[in-house]
C-alpha cells in the first residue's frame with residue numbers, strides 16, 4: 001500500500017467514539033441502525049474509531065497494561081532471554097530499534113504473542129507461511145504475564161467476532177456473512193508495546209515510535225495507556241509531569257494531516273487492515289497511522305490485538321449492495337511495488353514479518369525469495 005503522508009500538520013478532528021452497547025441484544029432497532037450507520041461512516045473516513053461499552057472487564061484491560069509495564073521494566077538481559085531471534089515463528093521480545101517500518105528503525109520494544117500451537121515440521125512443497133505456527137516464548141521471571149495475556153486474547157477474540165458481525169451488517173450483508181471465513185481457524189496475535197524517547201546513539205530528535213503504516217491483517221484493536229513519567233535507571237534526567245498529553249498514536253486524515261487518537265481509559269482504538277480493505281473492494285479503508293515517541297523521561301505502553309482468518313484462507317470480495325457499490329472509487333489504486341498485497345492471508349502475513357524483523361528472517365527464512373521491498 002502506498003504509505004503517504006510525511007510529517008504533516010496536526011488536525012483538529014477527533015476519532016469517532018462508538019458504544020457497542022447500542023449494537024447489543026438489549027438495544028432498540030433504532031439504536032442498532034444508528035450504530036451500524038456510524039460504524040459504516042467511521043470505516044470509510046477516517047478508517048478508525050474508539051470502541052467503548054465492549055464488555056471487556058477493566059480488571060483485564062488494566063491488568064494487561066500493568067503486566068506489560070512490569071515486563072518492560074525488567075533488566076534488558078532478562079528480557080533478552082526470550083528475544084525473538086530464538087523463534088522461527090517471530091514470537092518473543094524485540095528490543096528498541098530492532099523492528100523496521102518503512103526501512104527505518106522503530107523506537108519501541110515489544111513482545112509478540114500468537115496462538116499457542118505446536119511447530120510444524122515442513123514437508124516439501126508446503127507453503128512457507130506454515131512455519132509461522134509454533135509456540136510462544138514466555139518470561140520465566142513473570143509467570144502472571146502468560147496467564148493475563150492468554151485471558152486477554154480469549155476475551156478480545158470473542159469481542160472481535162462480534163465486531164466482524166457488525167462490520168458485515170454495516171455493509172448491508174447478513175451478520176453471519178463472514179462467519180465461515182473465521183469459523184475454521186481464526187488467528188489472534190498480540191503485541192505488548194513500550195515506546196520511549198530515542199536513547200543516545202539514535203539521531204537527535206528521532207521520534208519514530210512506529211513509522212507510518214497500514215496494518216496488514218483484517219481487524220486491529222489497540223488498548224493504549226497515557227504517557228507516564230519513567231526514567232531509565234541509567235539516565236540522569238528527572239521525569240516531569242506533563243500538563244497535556246503530547247501526540248502518540250496518530251491517524252492520517254487523508255488531507256495531509258494527522259488525527260490524534262487521544263487515550264480514552266478502557267476504550268479500544270479499532271481499525272481495519274489491508275485484507276479487509278481488499279475484501280470490501282476498498283469501500284472501507286485501511287488507514288495509515290503512526291506513533292510519535294514520548295518526550296524524554298516518559299514511557300507509553302500499548303497492547304495491540306490483531307484478528308484474522310486462518311493462514312490458508314484467501315479473502316474473497318464481499319458482495320456489496322448496489323447502493324454501496326455505486327460509491328466505490330472509480331479508479332483502481334495502482335499496485336505498490338514496495339508493498340504487494342496478497343489476498344492469500346498466510347502469504348500476506350509472512351510478507352509483513354519478513355520485512356519488519358530482518359534478523360529473524362535472515363536466520364530462519366534465508367531460503368525464500370524476497371516477498372517484497374522494504375516498506376512495512
Ligand SMILES: O=C(O)CCC(=O)C(=O)O
Pocket residue numbers: 191193210215222224249289290291302303304
Ligand atoms: O501502539 C499503538 O498505539 C499502535 C501500534 C500499531 O499501530 C501497530 O503495532 O501496528
Ligand SMILES: [Fe+2]
Pocket residue numbers: 213214215289
Ligand atoms: Fe498499526
